[in-house]
Amino acid sequence: MALIPRLDIAALDAQLVDPLTKGLPFNAPALRLGDIGAQGWNVLEGDVPMPVAVIRQARVEANSAWMAAFTQGNGLVIAPHGKTTMAPYLFDLQIADGAWAITVATVQQMQVCRHFGVCRVLMANQPIGQQAVNACFAALADREFELYCLVDGEEGLRQLAEGAGRAQPPAGNPLRVLVEVGFPGGRTGARTPETALALARKIAATEGLALAGFECFEGLLPAPEAVDELLDVVADLTRQAIAEGLLPSSGPVIISAGGSAFFDRVGERFNAHDFPAPVLRVLRSGCYLTHDCMGYAAAFERICQQTRLTLPPGGLVPALEVWAQVQSVPEARRALLSMGKRDVGFDAGLPIPQYWYRPGSAMEEPQPIPPGYKTAALNDQHCHLELPQGSELQVGDLVGFGIGHPCTTFDRWSLLLAVDEDYNVLKAVKTFF
């Protein structure tokens, strides 16, 4: 398995930041991204406006290292889903820790990867339409760039075959195609093993395309048992396709699954199968990097309790927080904070108040917020916080919130701030949504 080189972070560091960007101090001069860490800002001391999205750098690095150890220790590789963060700085961390590729959902996301030097992309989607198909083949003209994408049906394959005919990708750099295997009521993906295998045969016979393997997205399934079944279908199809000689000997054979909530099942089931050729077992998890304190936290707890795989010491910890300031305490049991739907995800649960800090007070560091505080509602720009009886929360206090589903908090920010454990700003993490 070839590692991929790290990214052109110097080009990113050199980008000028628009001073109008949300999250920057209002009096900030025009700065390059790479200059922000040297400004001496501290999130708790009033140097940056509220709300602000904060990445705890040590925790993100620990999560990245943990997942690297987990995958390496269990016969897996990871192609982290880049759509979660869309942050080349974070892609680079993942690559430094041995990511096999970066996964994306769209052509725009692939272009961001290419721009900053990701040389292997797994597009976990079927490109549709001439715009998208042409862009995929145009990317292959760079022989250093490898692209994997999905096909789940005849029409998708027809469009790729036509695209290959138009573009004629260079010999040795075909569009690598995984057949997507789905399930009734699910998302994309061929609905039966038979149709998936028929697609694989056609891909293998199409000039400019190379069958690379099979994959599934199991994340919408309700329970581990159903996940196992789907993973076994993917593995069985792969074995059969190898046996039929559909997979070229030139590239690796891939089996892949989403893996954010069920990465244990992916490892266990994929490892349970023997194949007549070397096979790369590719996880595409994106959310592990910042983790969360809701759904993924619960999923990880289940994994820790149930898995028979080897878990490295430590574990995933929440690394993404949104901090907001108390604007008003108009009733004894209700405060309004400067954070709304524009600033934090709410599709997997309202943000959870976790820390409390009073700037300029004797408080040396953020305190765990006492019991009884609860997010009652979010408006576009406000958070309604329920307070326990006798709450001492005051106008001007800062509250740090834990989040669920990192994807829908990252995409609210074009700049997040990476901080050390004292909330000193280490750098600005730019996103490209």
Place this chain on the structure above:
Amino acid sequence: MALIPRLDIAALDAQLVDPLTKGLPFNAPALRLGDIGAQGWNVLEGDVPMPVAVIRQARVEANSAWMAAFTQGNGLVIAPHGKTTMAPYLFDLQIADGAWAITVATVQQMQVCRHFGVCRVLMANQPIGQQAVNACFAALADREFELYCLVDGEEGLRQLAEGAGRAQPPAGNPLRVLVEVGFPGGRTGARTPETALALARKIAATEGLALAGFECFEGLLPAPEAVDELLDVVADLTRQAIAEGLLPSSGPVIISAGGSAFFDRVGERFNAHDFPAPVLRVLRSGCYLTHDCMGYAAAFERICQQTRLTLPPGGLVPALEVWAQVQSVPEARRALLSMGKRDVGFDAGLPIPQYWYRPGSAMEEPQPIPPGYKTAALNDQHCHLELPQGSELQVGDLVGFGIGHPCTTFDRWSLLLAVDEDYNVLKAVKTFF
């Protein structure tokens, strides 16, 4: 009432667009914003990737003109809420149609306004923290710039008073302060008329601040009757403050309310009161500009049926659409489209499929989608669409979706495309979230 000058759109036109921006063609060269309309792109003909957020220019202009006529015909002025779109191109349209000011929710939004030349801003929030307070007073050093903000409590007032002491705003350009009146269980706002009036007296006595009037946000109230009560409190307080001589004769006296869903009530109740001095009745509605086809459509229907105000001919029409492409039809009754939570709001209802177009077919224009199509779910990057029996929807077809709550669709895009009625791209509308 002084009109405000139009914006520096040339500066915006001159901004270079990052070719990695979502919504741009993948092979687009580096373009200035002002060049995009000349590219000859058509949304339906494959010139731009899917998904794409589309503003129907003629409809937006009609909505802007309708609201101008409505407010002018009913003794109101409008300070449209800029947080909805955060698009200076659209602010400029609203100003051309006579907007009295642009409303914002945050200091970052105020800075965007200032940067492009909005010279009167109503910040419908209480600035908290030295960062925010200092930025407000720093803005006042420009004597051409007028800033109104809210106060709803003692601590907020104390912070503004301290800020005024630090900054010493120039004579003649104080920070203009509206007292926010709230209601039990609501958002920010003084909870009783007595506390509101006490705050008004203190503001009037504070150097560097000027009491400008009273306001409320009625949008979270469930029914018109409760809205009426709150509006009457605002009006009563204003009359009393004028009688007490708290309002300086130098500036206009303001009474203001949100007004998106209840702009009829705001007009009717505010007009029902007589005041001993000239009073500007300021609506802050933001969503009227693109309207929607869910909650605001229903609210507008109620207004049309119930109001005693004069309604101009025509009416508000939905002007914001998100178009997506069918990626897969893996089951007879289910399609997956290239649009997800990243691309469209879902907090006020899932997007509604409305139009259908098949590129390259004999279809000359988008057709109304037949009955039976329904958005079943959104993932981050996918839309699950339920199909009626016998649906002819195919991979590659385009579907145009109507949206609810424009604020949470605008904020998913740094570029939206304004189109004519044939979906030719007229310009790119940049947002600053």
